[in-house]
Amino acid sequence: MSDSNITDSFDVPLVLEAVAWLRAAVGDRLAAARAATGGVWQLVDAIPGSGPWGIQADYAHAHEAIASWGADGGGIERRENGAHIEANAPGRIIADAEFHLGLLNLHTPQQQNILRWVDDGWRSVPFVTCSHCDLGDPYQTVWMGYPCATINHLFHAHRHLPGYRPQYAPLPATPPPGAPDER
Numbered sequence: 001m002s003d004s005n006i007t008d009s010f011d012v013p014l015v016l017e018a019v020a021w022l023r024a025a026v027g028d029r030l031a032a033a034r035a036a037t038g039g040v041w042q043l044v045d046a047i048p049g050s051g052p053w054g055i056q057a058d059y060a061h062a063h064e065a066i067a068s069w070g071a072d073g074g075g076i077e078r079r080e081n082g083a084h085i086e087a088n089a090p091g092r093i094i095a096d097a098e099f100h101l102g103l104l105n106l107h108t109p110q111q112q113n114i115l116r117w118v119d120d121g122w123r124s125v126p127f128v129t130c131s132h133c134d135l136g137d138p139y140q141t142v143w144m145g146y147p148c149a150t151i152n153h154l155f156h157a158h159r160h161l162p163g164y165r166p167q168y169a170p171l172p173a174t175p176p177p178g179a180p181d182e183r
């Protein structure tokens with residue numbers, strides 16, 4: 001790693017590993033969402049036999065119970081948690097994952113060689129930059145590296161998924177004003 005806070009884009013294997021991890025992690029989310037019951041998930045009152053509220057999928061002209069109110073391990077106790085499940089219905093996760101894969105397909109790592117002072121001379125060394133953000137200006141390209149800001153944010157957004165390494169996205173994505181504590 002370099003002594004800057006930016007991913008060392010001269011470490012080509014690390015950059016490629018990071019991108020492969022992110023693509024696989026997003027792919028896993030997509031596959032899990034596609035395997036779940038589709039349709040519209042709704043938090044509704046009074047599903048028969050499910051207590052005061054529950055979540056059902058309106059799928060293929062039929063209703064499927066997804067979760068229900070409960071306590072002592074028998075279901076979801078807090079309605080807010082039920083609302084969160086509803087908000088993360090498979091269709092929404094699929095849309096998010098497709099968007100993220102689209103960003104990855106747009107901002108692909110681009111390998112090239114650039115001149116770098118190594119030991120006591122200028123040498124042509126491997127380097128990775130972003131195929132979308134690299135404007136072709138050698139004076140910018142040299143310092144742009146990978147991940148670009150967009151993909152860095154994407155890495156940061158997936159930091160809770162298994163296999164994430166902090167060096168994949170060393171620049172913390174800037175939290176919005178008034179953002180709550182780190183989760």
Ligand SMILES: [Zn+2]
Nearest residue numbers: 107130133148
């Ligand atoms: Zn980019």
